[in-house]
Amino acid sequence: MAGNGEGGIEMTGSMQLIREFYNELVELKNARRTRIFFPEANEVELARKTTFEGAPFKLDYITNPSFFEDFRFSTKVKMADRVKPKDDMFVVAYPYFNVSEMLVVDELYREAVEGNDRRLIIFNGELDRIRSGCILLAQRLH
Template sequence: MATSYCSISNPPLSKTTFLNKQVPSWVFRTISKGNFGIYTTKKRNLRTGFHVRAVTGGQGTRNASGAEFPSDYTQLLVQAKEAVESAFKDGKQLLEIEFPTAGLQSVPGDGEGGIEMTGSMLLIREFCDRFVPAEKTTRTRIFFPEANEVSFARQSAFEGCSLKLDYLTKPSLFEDFGFTTKVKMSDRVRPEDEIFLVAYPYFNVNDYPPFFYPKLAELSKTFLPKLETVYYIHNFKGLKGGTLFRCYPNPWKVLRNIGGSFFCLHEQEEMPSLKEPKDHQAKHCSHIIEKEDLAAMENTEQIRCAGVVAEAI
């Protein structure tokens, strides 16, 4: 059995060249009858070549293709569940979900580490309650990074549940110096297990130069590309701020929040790097927005303050 050590339709618009990640996330993998499987985010601007469309918000906004940006974590969990189920039906083998837990529009570092971990644990439990059928709870194994977190989970979010809790590393005498002992997965998995969930893995292969870590570099070419990111939210703050959002099977979208509504600046089928959305928003700072979209905004000045100059045509 292999597990992941990474840290959670319409065609793309023409004439755009579109232009990961370090927030709590989950990776799902299952075994079913010996096989690996997954179970159980018009007017055209002639200058830039793409539309600006409302993705979510109050009355008067229009939806872009696919799912809306969630209004709260309840809607997020529903979307994530549906994304996983859709990917499984399409034969996807290894899935990933990633989103911030300190707030839907938060960025890494906004929340205190321990609080974010606890929030992630609660959300994972909620997701399992929605996603894992009652008859499969005893055949579902959830891996946490460390044995201590398993003990905490059993006393908090997962108290009294039938889900199997496990860990990827165990304490050692040199734990205070950053050394832990990896657990051999073949010793932990049982024949009756069907569903595997890895909670907020913190390993990022991109932090290690390929020249000095050739085995990790090979991992990024062989194993990691097999991951299908079915639900994803990553926020960018500042002048070039925005959101990279994907909910399978819909395309990847670059969104901007204007007056409480999310507008789609760009969409494409392939996952971009985290640098590309920021470059894209900085490059296209002047967009033509349709009159229907303007109805969702208070005034043009508000749009300018958000970094988008709107022209009603």
């Protein structure tokens, strides 16, 4: 949950695991073609200052929440604008806080991955949390 210590610890742990995982498996030349999406812009800033400081990966975000989001006013992040032509692999870090994050992941898949050689990895997406109204989304992402 937002603002709780356990959630922050889980996200920080996930961030560290992503870095360790990709340090072991992704060559430097491919790391520059890997874009890691975090749930929000403030997570990107935290990652740049801590776990991903000096890393060659491209860091980005999938949602841009605001104070007005509770009133259904938010800035839509278009995934087509976030993806760059040289991007080869996308990693989405822990998109589970709300369903809008998973809808953006679906948009990323449809616009940038489906039908080409790019890859998408959802890291700690907790797909089991998706309610019955979004089961088709979860199946589409597999």
